[in-house]
Amino acid sequence: MTLDFEEEALPSPEMKHVIIYTDGACMNNPGPGGYGVVLIHGEKRRELSGGFRKTTNNRMEITAAIEALKSLRYPCKVTLRTDSQYLVNTIEKGWAKKWRANGWMRNPKERALNPDLWQKLLALCDMHRVTFEWVRGHAGNIENERCDRLCVEASKRADLPIDEGYEA
Secondary structure, three states: OEOOOOOOOOOOOOOOEEEEEEEEEEOOOOEEEEEEEEEEEOOEEEEEEEEEEEEOHHHHHHHHHHHHHHOOOOOOEEEEEEOOHHHHHHHHOOHHHHHHHOOOEEEOOEEOOOHHHHHHHHHHHHHOEEEEEEOOOOOOOHHHHHHHHHHHHHHOOOOOOOOHHHHO
16 A cells, blocks of 8 residues: 555644655765655555665765655654664754754864755755654664665666766
């Protein structure tokens, strides 16, 4: 059964709780990469995947979260589970907001990486109530393992587009 997130175009009086699992993968980092997403609401689920011909693993981890949140048609309460400590820490510890406030600088000498993606993710997090949770990768979590398969499969597609944020 798939979850059609386009069933309702207007927010419901009570926010729906959606559980999202995400993962990113990259062959030869940098190289061809993919992302995988599983969205769950009650008994319904939806899967998303995609990739780019040349990118990085961290970009795919962030992209997975972006694509998952973009697929929601109205504000939701979201628990986003990922095996990327980079993603969890950067959002939950407020690093991305700090970098944005400092003109995408991590410190006076060092630019933050992937500001194009962090900007998109922060905007989406402002639309939803999102909590990021870390799950151990390759440890038997069924949904995390499914995301891993989705992103690896996506990274092997022959028609992958350009990751303009990376290749520019």
